[in-house]
Amino acid sequence: MRFNGGMSSDASASSDETIDHASEPDAVSPDDGTSGQMVENLDSTAEELADSGQQRGTLRDVADSLGISSTVALRALRGAEEVKPQMVTRVHEAAERLHFPLEELSEEEDHRGVVAVLVNTMRNTWISDLVRAIRIELSATGRTAVVVPTRRRMPEYPVAADTDAIESLVQLGVDGFLMISDLADMDSVLTAIADRPLVGIGCSKEFVGRFDTVRIDDEVGQGLLVDHLVGLGHREIAHIGGVGAAVARERADAFRAAMERHGLGEHARVEPGDFTEQVGQTAGSMLLRGSKVPTAVTCANDVTAVGLLSAAREAGISVPEELAVAGYGNTSLASSGISQTTSVDPNSDRLGALAAQFLVERVSGLDTPARDVAVAPSIVVRRSSSAGPRPESTKRKRISVD
Template identity: 30%
Template sequence: MDDLDSAHPAGGNGATPRPRLEDVAARVGLSTASVSLVLRNVAGPSERTRRRVLKAAAELGYRPDRNASALASRRSRLLGVMVDIHSPFHAELVEHLHTAAEEVGYDLVLSTLTRTRDESTVLETLLAFRCEALILLGSVSPAPVLAELDRKAPVISVGRRIAEADLDVVRTADDDGVGQVVDHLVALGHRSIAYVDGGKGVIVTDRRRGYRDAMRRHGLDERIRVLHGDITEAAGERAGRDLLDSGDLPSAVVAYNDQCAIGLLTALRRAGVDIPGTVSVVGYDDDALSRLACFDLTTVSQNAEEQARHSVAAAMERLERGRTTPREIVLAPSLVVRGTTARTR
């Protein structure tokens, strides 16, 4: 039996038998071993052979039996991904992770964080599915917990800086990203620049520090103004109402992420505040919502595609090449200027 398939006899009701690896091999006149190499994306067969095999498999409706493959090879070829169901940026990351994983012959198992499903439950689920490596988007688990998890399956932490444990990390320089935002606003003449915080966590701390450091760099120490917030649109709306109630509107506001910025925009526009004429607003993440014409939000791109590719590459280095030394990959964020920032009046 090949490690990609198993025999599936026709059912007693006259059902059409499921196409087998042997059927694909017969169609193209190759050995099952050669066909298996192509379908497992293993180097060796020529590009012409690959095209012939993939075309035949598609025409026959062949699908590999993943259970049989796992049993035969003792490999699941699954990468477990923890994702926050409420995060548009995580959704974009997952799309790119799928593409990067498929290119190296792996698939993803997603386990979601929700309001009633915590991180420990998510991690237990991924391990139960025999995921060979774990890609954790925005994990908040203590570093010792992640280090212990790494002994069971390689862990790649995406987005979060982890200094307390020897783990693979893929992230952007969040402090630099917010610093670019402040530099942009100062260049537009803004001096009264407020910041809506993101709550708790390492990523939150890095972005807050980036705001404070940039304000000090521009000699605006006395203008530092941090408002309570979190990662949600509701938090942005609350921050917007608080600014309106204070009677002291800044000329620009930087929000922890795009969701928070969109809530802030909603509150200010509802109150008749001209954006960006009276107040400029900036987010962070460059998620799909920020690009919609109705928001046209100035923001910071973390390059989701590049993060995804580096994350899968790190997993492959651990699984296929046996790398044991942890690596941290820090990507440079980039400012994306759209319609919610302008020169101060």
């Protein structure tokens, strides 16, 4: 249920980051009388772009407005023979209506350059969702992307970025950089990047105005989670997060603000935790074995939520009957049959596509003040939060370990 509101061997190993060129007969041959709905979708997309101050649509916007995949939209724009003329016409009309930069469109065999995607880690499955969207959007301009982990693993650099790798990428002549989430030691990173364009994806508000940023609207995201849980009757709601990165602190602040909005500020407890499963499990144990146990917990991301689920299992607490759990990111971890975790969907396709377009525009010479777009997420409700709090008379007594 959904409610609206190269350089590394790891980089090229995932098959879900490639563009699927399989045939899509329904999308390629729309002769079912749905043109009226397509026009309505197109108008709605154009209005959303205008409301958010965006002058150009992405390939993803063009595709979504017509109910087709980005791959089919790109093949139509390139005039592929297997795409019927009617679809080619509709895609071109949609591209013009949404001001998609057709002048940047390349032929399939045209290779213009490489973009480096800088990440802290390859362990977060959210990154693969973003990289796939980035690669599809870049492919329209004949570019490709390599994913580069930047965190140093040597003891003398516990939280430093691998600026040597970034400087090597500059020397190799990459077109520019996309940064997923905040990197460690950003001043050194910016120095290493030199004059190459940089766009941040899913980063904190701290970088707004320094370079182009495409962020998740965490105020909306945390608000959706709290609204959902309060609607089920939960009042004792906690949050695991707030440490390890500025984004974590911003999400914790957004959680507190959402609780205040419901008049539950005094019940808003934040248990310190970062974005890792181990810390999520430790923080979860602290919450669940204390004298005052919450009935629902939101987490900084889906990985943290998995750690909390482990802590609940060890404590003998059933989910969702005794504890509602929610994550953030809507990754494969959340949607797996084992966890079935409610999560905020950050609209990764939109984040990746828009960031890629921003970078291409900078590479092409756009010289304007740094732009910032906060993409509105949605909530996907799953089993982990499908129940409200138990009545007091049926709750088991917990043993305090304080």
